[in-house]
Amino acid sequence: MNIKKGDTVKVIAGKDKGAEGKVISVLREQDRVIVEGVNRVKKHEKAVNQGGRAGNTGGIVTTEAAIHVSNVMLVDGDGVTRVGFRRDEVTKRRTDGSEYTAQRSVRVARTSGKEI
Structure with a gap:
């Protein structure tokens, strides 16, 4: 939904x-x-x-x-x-301080392409 x-x-x-x-x-x-x-x-x-x-x-x-x-x-x-979805690359930090990259799903407007 x-x-x-x-x-x-x-x-x-x-x-x-x-x-x-x-x-x-x-x-x-x-x-x-x-x-x-x-x-x-x-x-x-x-x-x-x-x-x-x-x-x-x-x-x-x-x-x-x-x-x-x-x-x-x-x-x-x-x-x-209408609503679309886009996957963005984000960097996350672990509790020990090291960083890693992951993907985050965001909702975007189909007419303007802006993030909702």
Whole structure:
């Protein structure tokens, strides 16, 4: 999955098409993401009394529901972009002080080629 928590995405399909928001969480098993301010649903919550301040009052709560990851695209600058990957050579340091080279995978924007 190319979308990560904290990314700014734009909805490209569905009832909230055109809306932009920040990814709150990623559900990898279901291929879904929860985006801030997008796909808002109302849930009925039961009042739970666990003593003192611990219980909730219940009622109707508005919250974000998950949407499929194929319905969002990553925002890059003014528009949206696809996500690619590039392998970069980096030098790492061992605990004994010696150095070695390794490869690191980074996400890049396909439109601009810049690292995300």
